[in-house]
Amino acid sequence: QVQVAESGGGLAQIGESLRLTCAASETIPNMWVMGWHRQAPGKQRELVATISRGGNTNYADFAKGRFTISRDGAKNQVYLQMNSLKPEDTADYFCSLHDIQKRQDYWGQGTRVTVSS
Numbered sequence: 001q002v003q004v005a006e007s008g009g010g011l012a013q014i015g016e017s018l019r020l021t022c023a024a025s026e027t028i029p030n031m032w033v034m035g036w037h038r039q040a041p042g043k044q045r046e047l048v049a050t051i052s053r054g055g056n057t058n059y060a061d062f063a064k065g066r067f068t069i070s071r072d073g074a075k076n077q078v079y080l081q082m083n084s085l086k087p088e089d090t091a092d093y094f095c096s097l098h099d100i101q102k103r104q105d106y107w108g109q110g111t112r113v114t115v116s117s
Helices: none
Strands: 004-007 010-013 018-024 032-039 046-052 057-059 067-072 077-082 091-099 104-107 111-116
Touching (some): 032 067, 032 077, 046 067, 057 067
Antiparallel strands (some): 004 018, 067 077
């Protein structure tokens, strides 16, 4: 059973940075895409960024230039470096792993990011 778990959320001031970590269990699919999504209070969950096993990345428009997704294949971990944080970045951030062959998604429990002035 694939499991993913997020860490690294917390409180930040406007303009500060946070780094989120997503750790996947040792048994992960051979073909996958991992991603970060977020859900602000009262809003729908939205995509932040994705990265494939091969390293291809994709970003939401609001994340381009401020957020960077990266991976460490040896550790089965994916990271989201968030710079120049804004109050509108306040949300619960969720890690996902998409098994391309099984067309199945796995989600973490989320980690909260709060950006205040």
